[in-house]
Amino acid sequence: xxxxxxxxxxxxxxxxxxxxxxxxxLALFEKRVVALDFDLEAPGLHFKFNIGPRGKRxxxxxPKRGAVDYLLAAxxxxxxxxxxxxxxxxxxxxxxxxxxxxxxxxxxxxxGKYWKALTTLLGRNFFNDPEGSGLAxxxxxxxxxxxxxxxxxxxxxxxxxVTELAGLTTTVFADKVxxxxxxxxxxxxxxxxxxxxxxxxxxxxxxxxxxxxxVLSRVxxxxxxxxxxxxxxxxxxxxxxxxxxxxxRVFVLRADPALAHSERLYVGCGEPEAQSPLHQDYLxxxxxxxxxxxxxxxxxxxxxxxxxxxxxxxxxxxxxEAAVALGISVSTMRTLVVxxxxxxxxxxxxxxxxxxxxxxxxxxxx
Amino acid sequence: MNIEFLYPLVSEAIRxxxxxxxxxxxxxxxxxxxxSLLEEKVAEVLPxxxxxxxxxxxxxxxxxxxxxxxxxxxxxxxxxxxELGDDAELRGELRGLGEQAECAMARQFPHVAAKPGxxxxxxxxxxxxxxxxxxxxx
Numbered sequence: 001x002x003x004x005x006x007x008x009x010x011x012x013x014x015x016x017x018x019x020x021x022x023x024x025x026l027a028l029f030e031k032r033v034v035a036l037d038f039d040l041e042a043p044g045l046h047f048k049f050n051i052g053p054r055g056k057r058x059x060x061x062x063p064k065r066g067a068v069d070y071l072l073a074a075x076x077x078x079x080x081x082x083x084x085x086x087x088x089x090x091x092x093x094x095x096x097x098x099x100x101x102x103x104x105x106x107x108x109x110x111x112g113k114y115w116k117a118l119t120t121l122l123g124r125n126f127f128n129d130p131e132g133s134g135l136a137x138x139x140x141x142x143x144x145x146x147x148x149x150x151x152x153x154x155x156x157x158x159x160x161x162v163t164e165l166a167g168l169t170t171t172v173f174a175d176k177v178x179x180x181x182x183x184x185x186x187x188x189x190x191x192x193x194x195x196x197x198x199x200x201x202x203x204x205x206x207x208x209x210x211x212x213x214x215v216l217s218r219v220x221x222x223x224x225x226x227x228x229x230x231x232x233x234x235x236x237x238x239x240x241x242x243x244x245x246x247x248x249r250v251f252v253l254r255a256d257p258a259l260a261h262s263e264r265l266y267v268g269c270g271e272p273e274a275q276s277p278l279h280q281d282y283l284x285x286x287x288x289x290x291x292x293x294x295x296x297x298x299x300x301x302x303x304x305x306x307x308x309x310x311x312x313x314x315x316x317x318x319x320x321e322a323a324v325a326l327g328i329s330v331s332t333m334r335t336l337v338v339x340x341x342x343x344x345x346x347x348x349x350x351x352x353x354x355x356x357x358x359x360x361x362x363x364x365x366x
Numbered sequence: 367m368n369i370e371f372l373y374p375l376v377s378e379a380i381r382x383x384x385x386x387x388x389x390x391x392x393x394x395x396x397x398x399x400x401x402s403l404l405e406e407k408v409a410e411v412l413p414x415x416x417x418x419x420x421x422x423x424x425x426x427x428x429x430x431x432x433x434x435x436x437x438x439x440x441x442x443x444x445x446x447x448x449e450l451g452d453d454a455e456l457r458g459e460l461r462g463l464g465e466q467a468e469c470a471m472a473r474q475f476p477h478v479a480a481k482p483g484x485x486x487x488x489x490x491x492x493x494x495x496x497x498x499x500x501x502x503x504x
Contacts, residue, residue, distance in 0.1 A: 131434035132491030143477035167500030
């Protein structure tokens with residue numbers, strides 16, 4: 001299981017929305033995904049997933065229980081709850097999606113019961129317990145998500161700023177940290193300080209260095225100067241050479257005025273207006289993040305095959321809707337999807353084979 | 367510090383820590399750390415061959431575990447064991463206290479106990495706690 005933590009030093013960067021889109025993207029590509037809301041003081045991932053295909057929320061219900069209830073039960077009983085599935089919910093996916101998506105919400109926020117449970121947990125110094133019980137409980141949860149939910153990917157929504165849980169989720173739990181920031185110094189100075197610290201953060205034995213993906217969000221226009229300026233700022237020499245970042249690029253997510261009124265998921269939502277610049281930015285970032293070869297493979301497909309896959313997998317259209325859009329019959333549409341998917345898989349397999357052959361040809365170290 | 371001065375302090379500290387623990391009060395851990403420090407002082411005054419000295423060594427280790435100070439508890443076990451010479455029984459008892467704590471946590475968290483292992487978790491938790499801030503920002 002690969003763990004990606006979505007972090008921002010300041011709020012309002014679109015972090016949770018990016019995570020929700022990323023989760024749907026992976027599930028559309030046959031991956032088993034678990035999204036974990038660890039933004040405990042301001043949880044809201046369940047709202048992102050509740051947003052339906054026409055921009056309306058499909059459910060106003062607050063979750064019954066979640067991560068806080070799980071961890072508090074573990075602390076009270078001295079062992080984690082027996083049934084992990086009691087604390088997660090299955091998130092509906094567009095028709096045709098072959099993966100799965102589960103959400104472990106923070107809990108029944110914004111009810112009073114939730115805030116009392118959270119206050120109890122934090123009052124016990126749970127996440128900074130020198131004995132290690134809190135840390136062990138969180139890592140046990142992660143291991144159970146991998147084993148019991150058979151997740152390929154765990155996506156964690158981290159708390160903003162500098163908090164105990166933000167520290168744990170970006171260091172001990174993460175394989176990769178997706179760090180969002182705005183195009184202003186306040187946001188970037190904080191993000192840079194945190195990213196620099198990740199270079200020498202304490203980890204468990206055998207854990208690799210944390211990979212960092214910087215994302216500049218809510219940018220009015222695609223403007224290479226702002227991205228380049230941000231990259232230069234992030235890569236300025238740190239207090240020590242060890243802390244100097246050596247980032248190769250900054251991803252850009254453009255602002256989308258439509259989201260100011262009501263937030264909604266773009267990936268797989270099936271709406272023509274979802275073909276916004278932000279939607280394209282999401283796809284570029286997510287493909288790079290999870291399957292760098294995918295974009296290359298998609299581009300190598302014939303135009304018609306590519307269009308078919310985009311309509312079904314990225315835009316979430318049903319076979320009927322996609323058939324209407326292309327002016328063909330539904331049965332032809334089905335055939336095209338099967339063929340295009342087969343061709344795409346073949347291209348990706350060839351790509352992997354080339355990479356692995358190239359790796360085998362590397363001279364071994366003396 | 368002489369033993370007559372330390373005894374009442376230890377007794378009072380134990381009583382206080384146990385009461386706070388019963389009440390599940392937030393200060394219970396700090397109170398147990400106080401007990402551990404005082405018992406350690408008693409152990410400095412009385413040799414391990416003295417029954418009261420042996421009791422103080424066990425008490426210092428137990429209280430360190432109760433305080434959640436696992437690194438300290440392990441250090442005390444190592445130090446006391448090194449000075450015990452031929453007293454295999456007390457050494458075994460002290461090591462047993464450490465193993466009990468490890469086993470209890472391994473039962474609670476079987477996945478973590480299998481990998482990366484409870485000692486690795488303890489070391490990391492101790493490092494993070496001593497870091498003094500959530501991120502090691504310079």
